[in-house]
Amino acid sequence: FEIVLQSLPTIKTQAKLREIAPQSEGATRTRRVKLTLIDPPTAFRLGSTITATRVAEVNPTIELPISALLEKDGSEKVWIVDPQSSSVSTREIKVASKNGGSFTVAGGLEAGMRVVTAGVHSLSEGQKVKAPEGGV
Template identity: 85%
Template structure:
């Protein structure tokens, strides 16, 4: 935080209250290991909590770094996503979700 033209009465160590004036949009960021790029499409595997089976979901990516990517569309908060071994799964395959839902 930087103050532009602080008042002369302002001293180092002063307590201030700040308010963010711009809207913060929630995002979904996943490790790059969750991304399945197949047949020209970008997908992730969604885990159905009732059946413990996976289904591929096409997504749109907003941005990508070496370690992670941000989802622009195609997912909702709270969905369980496979983050490892995505190239060895098939549609409807049963998976074991670690205890605690990690």
């Protein structure tokens, strides 16, 4: 968490979450949390009003329809379209999670790659395909 002192917004520090109340307050439906300040400046006094902002690292993800997934020989793959030759090749990937009609890729693909999302079981290596204009 990033902690900012409301009376002096230029004074900041970091904090770790220590405790979350098991039940929310009845009327406000909020929960009390306890944070441990990491190396707090001397301006932070007991009872000071602060603003806490959760800071989280966000990793970009690739989500594809489940119809794009080819599970073969104990591995998970997708068909990639080569933009120069319009031919397809399989690419082994690591699936992070499956959620109903889609899955999230944890590794093996890069943003901008064209992935076949239909008819994946009827393709063969090097086969030429025609993708819709602009992709899907």
